[in-house]
Amino acid sequence: MKLNYKPDFSKNHRRTFLRQFGAGITALAVPNIFLNGKANTIPPINKIPFLELSQDFQDESYWEMVKKQFIIAPGKIMVNAANLCPSPHFVNERVANYSQDLASDVSFQNRGKFGKERGRVIKRMAKFLNVDSLEIGITRNTSESNNIVVNGLDFGAEDEILIWDQNHPTNNIAWEQRARRYGFVVKKISVPSAPESKADLVKAFKDQMSPRTRLIAFSHISNVSGIALPAKEICQMAREQNVLTLVDGAQSFGFLNLDLRAMGCDFYSSSTHKWLMGPMENGILYARKAVMDKLWPNIIAAGWKEDHQSLDEKVCVLGQRNTPSTPAIIDIIDFHETVGTxxxxxxxxxxxxxxxxxxxxxxxxxxxxxxxxxxxxxxxxxxxxxxxxxxxxxxxxxxxxxxxxxxxxxxxxxxxxxxxxxxxxxxxxxxxxxxxx
Ligand SMILES: Cc1ncc(COP(=O)(O)O)c(C=O)c1O
CATH class of the missing domain: 3.90.1150.10 (Aspartate Aminotransferase, domain 1)
Known part of the structure; x- marks a missing residue:
């Protein structure tokens, strides 16, 4: 077993930013919007300062300090990140402040800032995942993102979709229901229960591909076995055959140091309330620009435009949303980049x-x-x-x-x-x- 895992610190390692994050307490404190009633002012949050990580990932005193950013109940141990993660206190605070701000003034004028914040979040998320901001949509969770893809693509009787038998129901039963309605074929792929190599895992998919295969949908990391599929290799194999890929990243986004461009998937879905550590009820959907035209919107709500420019405008317009939670995505990305992905x-x-x-x-x-x-x-x-x-x-x-x-x-x-x-x-x-x- 490899206990001495050697991480690659060459990318995104932001030691200088670590120091700046500590200094962020005052930088982010702005006048109280409830007193002066100014729209588009960012409500203040406090950040507990960090010290610099001295011995990388095994320095327990550093991680104790990281733990203090969370408000976990005394005596409890949360080891259920695969289901739901606690958020650091400043994420909760940002959401609470914005919720209060909204409750105190629901005018169109005051709410204008949420649209702007959403735009900032999309830009920041795109950078975080190394894709273009036109390719990112903010959904409510992975379930919604997966279903946008399942129900948004056209497949007919001649077509075949490959799914991993360990997929989450939203990327599994959802395909089967769709296939019953439109008559395409869904083939379930099993991988060895004790795989010995990445090649074993890729082979399981390769062996089942046929000239009818149109899309491969798989969890990047399985929530029922913990097996991690070599997403890059599977996506590359699929692309060579002109086959689309949907990677369910519920168990990889926020934990893996991700680069979706390098992964080469066509679609990627995830939730912010899992490994990203908040905020609640936000999800992401990535669709590669080259395949975006293939995706139909499932929901048309007020504000949807025929001449949409981005994925968010095309498939994520959903009527009134829980707008105060989305801006905190910027705070959690700050946190990830401070600690270092x-x-x-x-x-x-x-x-x-x-x-x-x-x-x-x-x-x-x-x-x-x-x-x-x-x-x-x-x-x-x-x-x-x-x-x-x-x-x-x-x-x-x-x-x-x-x-x-x-x-x-x-x-x-x-x-x-x-x-x-x-x-x-x-x-x-x-x-x-x-x-x-
Ligand atoms: C692989 C996978 N996909 C999708 C989901 C659904 O996530 P959410 O409930 O945030 O939509 C989960 C939840 O555990 C999951 O593990």
């Missing part, structure tokens, strides 16, 4: 590797659903304890030890940067006690 990936990989190693040492009979190798997995560790129902362990972990995991695919633990190595030790101690009960 390669550092976040490295830390999450380290925590998972450490957790796997401790489980193997202290619970030698445990069986892993998730591959042990870091390059075949991501931020999720799923395993089983002999003779123990995963749901029972999941329940007792929370009731007796305040450890929030999930019973998905086994006992599923997904630690994030608000967890420490000490938390992993506490989890393993609790598992040892429960295994002996």
């Amino acid at each position: 390669p550092n976040i990936e490295a830390r999450v990989r380290y925590l998972n590797a450490y957790l796997k190693e401790q489980i193997r040492k202290k619970l030698p009979n445990a069986t892993f659903v998730t591959p042990l190798a870091s390059e075949l997995s991501g931020g999720i560790t799923i395993f089983r304890l002999p003779g123990k129902e995963p749901r029972m362990i999941f329940q007792k972990l929370y009731e007796n030890y305040g450890i929030a995991g999930a019973p998905t695919g086994g006992i599923r633990l997904s630690p994030h940067i608000y967890c420490t190595s000490k938390d992993m030790d506490r989890i393993v101690e609790a598992l040892v006690a429960l295994a002996g009960d």
